[in-house]
Structures are given as C-alpha cells and as structure tokens.
Amino acid sequence: MKFNVFLEDPMNRVRLPLAMLAMLIAALTISACSGEAAEDSEESVFDVKKEKAVYGKIQHVDVGESIDATMAKAGLDVFDTKCSGCHKYDERFVGPALGDVAERRPPEYIMNMILDTETMIENDDTVKCLLQEFLTRMPNQNVDEKDARNVLEHLRDHAQNN
C-alpha cells in the first residue's frame, strides 16, 4: 500500500484531524486503491480499456482511426469554457492532467465522466480512487452529448498530436 503517496503529496493541503486520517487510511486499505489513481498520469497498471464494466449512460462510442478536425475544434472551445478551469494537459491541477487521457481511458469512460459524472463517482473504482486523491468531486458541467463527443475528439486529437 502506498499511503505515503497520499500523505506526502505536496498538493494535498487539507489538514485532517487524526481520527479522520485514521479512517481515511482504513478506507484506503479497504478500498484497495492500488496507487494507480495517484499515479494517474503515469502508465496505468491495468488495462482499463478491456476489463472494466461501463458505468453511465454511454455504453458504446464509435471513434474513427483518424481525428475529425471540425469536431476537435468545437471540442476545444467547450473544453476551454467548461473543463480548463480544473484540468490542464500536461500537469496535475484541480483534477488529473488530460493530455493523454484518450490513451489511458476508453472513450466510454471519458464520455460518461463528462455526461454522467455522479454515476461514475459512485460506481467506477478508478473514479472512486481519483476522488480519494483529488478530494474535489468533479462537477457535472451540463455538457450535452454532442459537445461531450466533441470534447472526446479534442482529447483524442491532443493525445495523438501533442
């Protein structure tokens, strides 16, 4: 277990009472967050693309091999307004860095995080671990499905071309 990753994280400035800390440690032990979440921007320890259940209302997304430039541009505009307040591409901010998220997560995961945030936070083990690390619940930013698909395209574009 890597409690130390959590405790020593210089970004984590929340001061917790000891009892609460103990409970958190217990919770961490029980929920067995592997540290994968804490190292989200590094290479993942398991291949989430194939093995995990899909939570949320988007059960399948067809993405092409190539990037649809129009969609990606539209997605960038939405990203700037509704996502960039908390997510950067290459560094951790309020939430995880998203520059390569399209390579690390299946498209359904990305769409559901945008469109069905609450369901993902409640059910998806990866997201639960991310919440334990970042401690700010990702808000539902009221993005419609078309815009969410465009954001996905923008993130695919960024992952492929940066």
Place this chain on the structure above:
Amino acid sequence: MKRTTLWSAVAIVAVAGFIFASCSTDGGSPALGGSDAASQVYVAPGEKDLFYNFVSGGFSGQMSVYGLPSGRLFRVIPVFSQDPEKGWGYSEETKPMLMTSHGFIPWDDAHHPEMSMTDGVPDGRYVFINGNNTPRVARIDLRDFRTHEILELPNSSGNHSSPFTTYNSEYIVAGTRFSIPVPNEDISIDEYKAKFKGTLSFVKMDKQSGRLSLAWQLLMPGFDYDLAHAGKGASQDWMFFSCYNTEQAQSVKEINASQNDKDFIVAINWKACEEAAARGAGTVVDARYAHNTWSDKTHSATHTMESKVRVLTPADLQGAMFYMPTPKSPHGVDVDPTGEYIVGGGKLATVIPVMSFSKMQKAIASKAFEREIDGIPVLKYDACLAGEVKNPGLGPLHTEFDGKGNAYTSMFVSSEITKWSLKDFKVIDKAPTYYSIGHLCIPGGDSKAPWGKYVIAYNKITKDRYLPTGPELTQSAQIFDITGEKMKLLADFPTIGEPHYAQAVPAELIAENSLKLYPIEENEHPYVTKSPKAAKVERKGNDVHIYMTAMRSHFTPDNIEGVKAGDNVYFHVTNLEQDWDVPHGFAVLGARNAELLIMPGETSTLLWQPEQPGVYSFYCTDFCSALHQEMQGYVRVSARSSSTALKWNQD
C-alpha cells in the same frame, strides 16, 4: 414517501385524530391541534412540502418562501430592499433595480404577493408584490425566484391596494392609499377636499414576455384606496377596490376618517376602461417614474425613466364605475370563486357585508342610485347586498375561500378566524389565533379554483408564543387544517418582517420549471469571462476591470498587481460552474460595498475602491469544496504615483 402515500397517511391520521377528538373528555378547544397535529405538519428529512407559500416580508421589503404544511422557510427573495445574503442592491448589476424617481432606495415595505393567473387560477409563472412606501410593483420570475422587473407608479402615495391581477393577468392594479395633489404640487394640506385625488393604476402585462407597462390611471375622488381583488366568472371584467376616509379627512384620521357608517367598494369595469383608453379617451400627461428590468442573459438590470401616463377621469368612463356603500371603513375586498359574491372586510363593522354581483348588475340597470360623487353613481346598499354575516367576531379584515362553499374571514380585534357559509351567510366555526390576525391565505384561496386543505393565519402580534428575544419578537404564522367542518390548529411558524398577504400553490406548479443554473453559453454579460484563458485585467483611466473566473476552488487570476490607491476596481466574476447548487462568493478586504454571491453561469460585479497601498486578500465566501479555504488571492495596491505595472496570473 410518495405524495399519494403521504396524503393517505395524512388522511388516516386526520380521521384517527377526529375520532380521538370526538371522544375526548378533556374539554379542550377543538380548534387546538390534538396529539396528531404534529404528524400533519411533519415532513420527514429528505421529503418535500406539498405547497409553496409566498409570504410578504412586510417592512423588510422582501418576499419569503415557505413550504407547507411544514412552515419551513427556504428562501427570501430580495425585492425592494438590499439583501447582503444575495448581494441584491449591492452588486453593480442589481443596483439599478432599486432606482426610483427619488434616486436609489435601499429599503421599502412590501405587502401583498399575488400570483399571475391563467383563466382565474394561479399559473406558477410569476408572483407580484407591491412596494408600499415609494409606490412600485415588482414581478418575480418563478423559474429563478428573482425579481425581474420593478415599475414605479407616478401620482401615487402609499401603493397599498396592489398588485391584484385580472383573470389572465392582463392587468395588475395599484391603488393609492393616500390621496395627494395630482400632479403633486406645493399647496396647503388644508386644500385636501378641494384638490387631493386618488389614483387607481392599471399596469398591463405582456403575456409573452411578462413585461409591465403603465396602461392608464383613473383619477378618483380623494379617498384612501385600501385593497382590491378582481372579479371572476360572470364578474371577471370587473375590478373591486375598497376605500375608506370617504369623509376626506386629512388629520387625525383614526377619528376623523371613522365618522361615516358606510364607506365604499368601488366596482370598475376594466374592460370598458381598456376600450376607452384604446379610443384615446382621457389625457396623456407628463410623469416621471422608474422602470427597471432584469435580464437573465446579461445578468444585469437596466434602469430607465418613463415620462408619460394616460389619465382617465370618471367623465371619460360613464357606466364603467360605481360605488357600493359598505360598512364600515372596509379593509379587504374579496371575491368568491364563482365571482358572484364580493365580501367587504368592514373592519369597524359588526357584520361582514356580502355584495352580490348579479344584484349589482340589476341595480345598475335600474339606476338604483342614492347619489353621485364626482360623476360616479353610488348604488343603494340594499340593492347590492346579498346578505350580512351576523356576529362574526370583531374587526373583519380579509376573506379567503376553500372552493367548497365556505369563506374564512380574519377577525383582527377578536383574534380569530371565522368560517362561514356562502349559502346562508351563517357562521360555522371560529378558531382563535395568537394574536391579532391580519391577512390569511388558503392555497388558491382568492382564485376561481382553490386547492383548500389549509388556512394560514398571518398574525400581527406574537407576544408569548415563542422564547423571548428582547423587545423585538419574531413575526408569526399559524397553519390550520380545514378539511373538516371545524378548523384545527396544526402549528405555529415564525416569519420575517411583518407578514401581510400570502399566496400558496401546489409544489408541482413551480418545482418542475425551476432553473438549476444559467447556461454559460447564453451569458451575454459585457464583462463575462468564459474561460480562464480569457481572464485579464484592463485599466481605463482610474477604472480597473478585472475579468475573473471562479471554479472549484480557485479564482483566475488570483494574484493581481498594478492597482493604485484611489482606483475604481471592478471585479467582474464569472462562475464557470455548470452544476446545480454551486454558487461561489467573493469578498475583498475593505470593500465598503458588500460581497458577491454568484450563481453557476452568472457574472457579477463588485466595485472596490482601495485607498491605502498594501496587499489585500480576497476569497470565496460560499463553501464550495474541500479546498474552499484555498479559494483565495491577493491584490497589490500601489501608491498613486507608483509605476507598478498591471500584472496578473492565469493559473
């Protein structure tokens, strides 16, 4: 628990309670709630109330929103007064809403909530309320529970008989309580009888947009116009106003305006007035009055001054206005759901006079007039009277209806609600109130189709009902079950200001249309910042505009330099959240103005005028996340003569 289940439970409990009460030998008043009363007003944690209750905030100038039957307060809608909790009247965007022809007015007195209606029934779109002191009417949009429009009324003084609406809210009325010189001029008060007039204003509402405009004013004899209600059904083209001081006294009115045994209810055919105005009757005169509107696209108010109003006199309206004598100094005037009965709250009378609309029509046709006042025929009392409720108690003020043939009248002097039958005008029940009831409210109780179930008393005096809080005590309401023959007191609940009138409607009429946020895409505020990338600081002379975003849990920018002592610093803060119930706050040290509270998708502006060089902190005042305490920043203020360059960060 689903609503139907809750109702069943309430019904079972009510039946059980009734049986229990019937067998009880304790001799207690049947009006006092039995042991089951608590369950009838108990709304379990997480459950929701059945009705919204919009209650006048009285001298606070605001409107409060309660749930019924619980009596839980869950919103204060700022209207005519500044509200620090919401930044209303403090932020640059909202200040224009409180502008009048007398300048900025931070505190008024609000009396009568009235809901917009479609076909004589509340439709849940808007709730109106009157500004009593500096005469105004306000329109509150129930999608976001915000005041969207305030219209001032010229030639008026004490806008009390307001803002009652016609059956499709074609018009909202506003009658003056004080008669004054019209146009106002510097003359002796001793000229009251000769020169003072009362105006009854009709404010038109555009059905599509809800926008208000002052359609015309009726120039009436110099009485005190007190309350009003529209007709319905057969009488729907008529508006009824009560008036007192037909003695036309100008001093010690307590005595001098209480001389006549009968004063009046004036019946006005507003359709006929509308036709006359459309024909160009009357005169259009100069008038200065404020018209303030709110936009939920720019999240800003616009204050404009209007300059004209059409004035109609009785001579322009032959056959459209009649006085019905009414004992004595009537306060409320209330029309039953059928539109046939017009009930006068003859506050100094020993009876409750009930007028008949059909008899009034016959009296008009047969010219059963006793005299004329300024060209307005005075109908004969007996020719209009349907009946009098005898021995109702003392000091009848207001009447509401349950839609089952019963009327409920508040009795101020004897502190009780009197239930009486519209069939025979006989008293059915009386329930004491604690103390000195003013208005009362039944859900839909002034409409064509009341929902009934409860009557709520709004009391003027609380005295010993709550733990004492020094000389100033809470204001108070009391809710009674009216599903049975006898009224049953269920609970007391505290209210803000002094509650005057109130309206109540089923929750679903409003809850389903309630906005959760303002879409950021639709934000047209001139100083909006739609992404942290667009955050910036601009100087224009001594004005510094800070384009700032707020997102859990940081402001962008949060380090600003280059501000100088004596600058006008405008923080234009855009809340980029698009999630329900995530407002951000904004406060900066030394702001003489206030703080901001910014809804998701909204932009609000705080003006800050620092005078001393130094470094000042700002922070979010509305707890927003685990890192809320980190949502803070600094502004450096340099001396006027310094050359500190403008500088800010973007993350």
